[in-house]
Amino acid sequence: MKKTLLILAALLLGLTACAPAAKPALQPLVMGLTYIPNIQFAPFYVAMEKGYFAEAGIELSLTYGNEADLMALVGANKNQFMIASGEQVLLSRSQGLPVVSILPWYKDYPVGVAALKSAGITTAQDLKGKQIGLPGLYGANYIGFEALAAANGLTDADYTLRSIGFTQVEALVTNQVDAVVVYLANEPVQLRAQGYEIDLLKVSDAMQLVSNSLVTNETTRENNPDLARKVALALHKGIMDTAKDPAEAYQISLKYVENLAQADAEVQKAVLAESIKLWQTGEPTDQDPAWQTMQTLLVDLGLITNPTDTKLAWTNEFIP
Numbered sequence: 001m002k003k004t005l006l007i008l009a010a011l012l013l014g015l016t017a018c019a020p021a022a023k024p025a026l027q028p029l030v031m032g033l034t035y036i037p038n039i040q041f042a043p044f045y046v047a048m049e050k051g052y053f054a055e056a057g058i059e060l061s062l063t064y065g066n067e068a069d070l071m072a073l074v075g076a077n078k079n080q081f082m083i084a085s086g087e088q089v090l091l092s093r094s095q096g097l098p099v100v101s102i103l104p105w106y107k108d109y110p111v112g113v114a115a116l117k118s119a120g121i122t123t124a125q126d127l128k129g130k131q132i133g134l135p136g137l138y139g140a141n142y143i144g145f146e147a148l149a150a151a152n153g154l155t156d157a158d159y160t161l162r163s164i165g166f167t168q169v170e171a172l173v174t175n176q177v178d179a180v181v182v183y184l185a186n187e188p189v190q191l192r193a194q195g196y197e198i199d200l201l202k203v204s205d206a207m208q209l210v211s212n213s214l215v216t217n218e219t220t221r222e223n224n225p226d227l228a229r230k231v232a233l234a235l236h237k238g239i240m241d242t243a244k245d246p247a248e249a250y251q252i253s254l255k256y257v258e259n260l261a262q263a264d265a266e267v268q269k270a271v272l273a274e275s276i277k278l279w280q281t282g283e284p285t286d287q288d289p290a291w292q293t294m295q296t297l298l299v300d301l302g303l304i305t306n307p308t309d310t311k312l313a314w315t316n317e318f319i320p
Contacts, residue, residue, distance in 0.1 A: 024057065026054060026057055026058060026059035027057055027058055027059065027227075028059050028061070029053075029058050029059065029060050029061070029080065029081070029231070030060075030061050030062075030063055030079050030080075030081075031044065031060055031061070031062050031063070031081050031082065031083075031231075032063055032064075032065065032070035032073065032074065032079055032081070032082030032083070033062055033063070033064050033070075033082070033083050034064070034065070034066070034067040034070065034082075034083065034084070035064060036064050037062075037064060037256060037257045037258060038257060039250065039253050039257060039260065039268050039271055039272050039275075040185060040186075040271065040272070040275050041062075041083075041253075041256075041257075042238075042242045042246075042249040042250070042252070042253045042272060042275075043105075043235060043238035043239040043241075043242045043249075044060075044062060044235065044238060044256075045238075045249070045252050045253045045255070045256040045257075046238040046241050046242050046248075046249050046252050046253075047060075047234050047235055047237055047238030047241075048060055048238075048256075049252045049255070049256075050237075050238075050241065052233075052234035052237045052238060053231075053234045055234075056230035056231070056233065056234050057230070058227075058230060058231065058234070060234075063079075067084060067085065067088050067139070068088065070082045070084070071084055071088055071089075071092050071097065071099060071215075072092075072097065074097075074099055074215060074216065074217050075092055075097030075098060075099050075217055076097075077217050077219045077220070080216055080217065080220045080224075080227070081214060081215065081216050081220075081231055082214075082215050083105065083212055083213070083214060083215070084099070084101075084212065084213065084215040085139075085140050085143075085210075085211060085212055086101070086209060086210030086211055086212075086213065086290070086291065086294050087140065087143045087209075087210075087294060087298060087303075089101050089210075089213075089215060089313050089314075090291070090294060090295050090298055090304065090308070090310070090313060091298065091303060091304065093308045093312070093313055094298075094304045094305075094306045094307065094308055095306075097217075098217050098218035098219070099215050099216070099217055099218075099313075100215065100216060100217065100218060100221055100312070100313060100314060100315060101210070101213040101214070101215050101287075101313060101314040101315070102213070102214055102215070102216055102221070102228055102232055102314075102315055102317075102318045102319075103213055103214035103232040103235060103236065103318060103319055104210070104211075104213045104280045104284070104287065104314075104319075105211070105212045105213050105214065105235075105239065105279060105280060106211035106212045106213070106278050106279055106280060107211075107278065107279065107280040107281075107282070108202075108204040108211065108277075108278045109140075109144055109147075109203045109204045109207075109208075109209040109210075109211045110140070110183050110184050110185060110211055110212070110275075110278050111140055111141055111143075111144030111145070111181060111182070111183060111184065111203045112144070112148075112181075112182055112184050112188075112200050112201055112202040112203055113127070113132065113145065113148060113179050113180070113181055113182070113200070113201040114168070114172065114179065114180055114182045114187060114188055114191065114198050114199070114200050114201075115172070115178060115179040115180075115198060115199050116172060116173070116196060116197070116198055116199075117197040117198060117199055119178055119179065119199075121178065121179055121199055121201075122199050123152075123201070124148055124149065124151075124152035124154060124201060124206065125152065125154075127149070127154065127158065127159050127178075127179065128154070128158045128159065129158070129159070130159055130160070130177075130178035130179055131159075131160045131162055131177045131178050131179075132145070132159055132160065132161055132162065132177060132178065132179050132180065132181065133162050133163075133164040133167075133168060133171045133172070133176065133177035133179070133180045133181070134161060134162070134163065134164065134168075134180065134181035135163065135164070135165055135166050135168075135181075136163040136165070137161065137163065140183075140211075141181045141182075141183075142181075143209075143297065143298070143301075144181065144203040144209070145161075145181045145203075146297065146301055147203050147206065147207045147209055147297055148201060148203045148206050148207070150207070150297065150300065151206035151207045152206060162176075162177055164176070164177065164180075168180035168181070168182050168187045169187050169190050169191055169194075172191070173191070173194070173196060184200070184202065184274060184278065185271050185272075185274035185275040185277075185278060186271060188200055188274075189267060189270045189271050189274055190267065193264065193266070193267045193270070207293060207297075208289070208290045208293060209290055209293060209294045209297070210287060210290045210291050210294050210314075211278075213314075214231070214232060214235055216228055216231075221315070225317075225318070228318050229318045232318040232319065232320065233320045236319070236320045237320075239279060239280075239281065240281060242272075242276065243276045243279060243281050246269065246272050246273060246276060247269075249272065250265075250268065250269055250272060284316045284319045287314050287316070288310055288311055288314070291310035291311075291313055291314060292310050294310075295307055295308075295310055
């Protein structure tokens with residue numbers, strides 16, 4: 001009997017020794033995204049679905065909201081990461097929030113001015129005397145338009161800005177305004193899908209500004225650089241995979257974007273294709289000239305009264 005028990009004990013001990021070690025628990029992490037769930041955030045959905053964050057030991061959850069509110073959370077280290085525009089990084093730093101851009105997502109500023117071809121607005125000079133609709137005097141739409149105007153020698157006296165909310169397509173096709181400020185990957189796609197011929201002025205053709213990037217805070221950068229590197233790598237993989245296979249990325253996004261399946265698939269795929277054209281998928285470059293240009297613009301607009309060292313606003317150290 002004793003011999004039998006000893007044999008059983010030995011077998012159990014052997015089985016225990018052969019059992020795989022328990023996987024370490026994933027670290028919960030909240031990523032702040034502006035706007036709402038949208039096909040333009042496909043790289044996150046791809047990276048999550050393919051397990052890139054999980055491989056890095058991260059259990060990622062996404063939260064959507066107002067950019068300034070999300071930035072305040074990151075600046076206070078209540079959240080550690082978000083996607084933010086370049087102007088918001090500089091505005092926040094000028095107000096004492098220690099935020100820093102660690103992975104550029106967009107290489108080109110994604111804003112432009114659209115007009116129906118019948119309006120004959122083919123250059124910035126054609127905007128003189130025109131009414132231009134935009135969501136409001138804030139955010140990337142406003143900053144982008146002012147950059148376009150400044151680069152072409154236009155002043156506030158040359159045009160009239162009208163706050164129309166996010167109704168650019170309707171306002172333009174019903175002739176409420178002569179032109180509208182748009183995101184290059186969004187409203188122009190919708191207008192063309194509806195059969196309208198348009199002319200498009202791109203801000204990036206007139207002035208090089210920093211755009212959307214992965215942002216963290218100085219505390220995370222200094223005290224947990226490994227985490228910052230892992231998050232940047234996972235997102236980078238998602239960006240590259242999405243750019244390589246947008247059809248796959250669209251299918252994955254159906255799981256993460258409510259009502260995407262009910263939307264016009266061709267339009268949404270076109271939005272994704274136009275977005276990819278704007279992304280940074282090449283080698284990292286010196287970003288500081290674009291950051292300096294952005295800060296100069298914000299100072300000229302009176303939005304920044306306390307300029308900061310732009311070299312502290314960004315780093316390439318975490319780029320894969």
